[in-house]
Amino acid sequence: MARHSKLQKQVLALYRQFLRAGQDKPGFLPRIRDEFRENARIKKSDVMHIEYLFRRGQRQLEQMKDVNTKQLGAFSKPKEPG
Numbered sequence: 001m002a003r004h005s006k007l008q009k010q011v012l013a014l015y016r017q018f019l020r021a022g023q024d025k026p027g028f029l030p031r032i033r034d035e036f037r038e039n040a041r042i043k044k045s046d047v048m049h050i051e052y053l054f055r056r057g058q059r060q061l062e063q064m065k066d067v068n069t070k071q072l073g074a075f076s077k078p079k080e081p082g
Contacts, residue, residue, distance in 0.1 A: 007050060014057050021064050028064070 022028035
């Protein structure tokens with residue numbers, strides 16, 4: 001089995017933290033999984049984009065850990081017009 005890079009390990013740790021934080025918030029876990037699966041398609045060589053998403057994810061995780069948080073912008077699908 002191939003070893004993970006430092007950045008890959010950080011992303012996996014962030015994913016686990018999101019899953020733990022989302023357990024107490026209804027509807028968050030499926031959205032978290034979808035978000036990470038969608039971004040898993042990013043090429044490993046696109047390090048700048050991955051680092052940007054990682055930093056953004058860290059900020060979102062801190063917001064999500066707040067007991068008053070009911071939804072996050074990235075985790076709520078936009079309403080369809082009409």
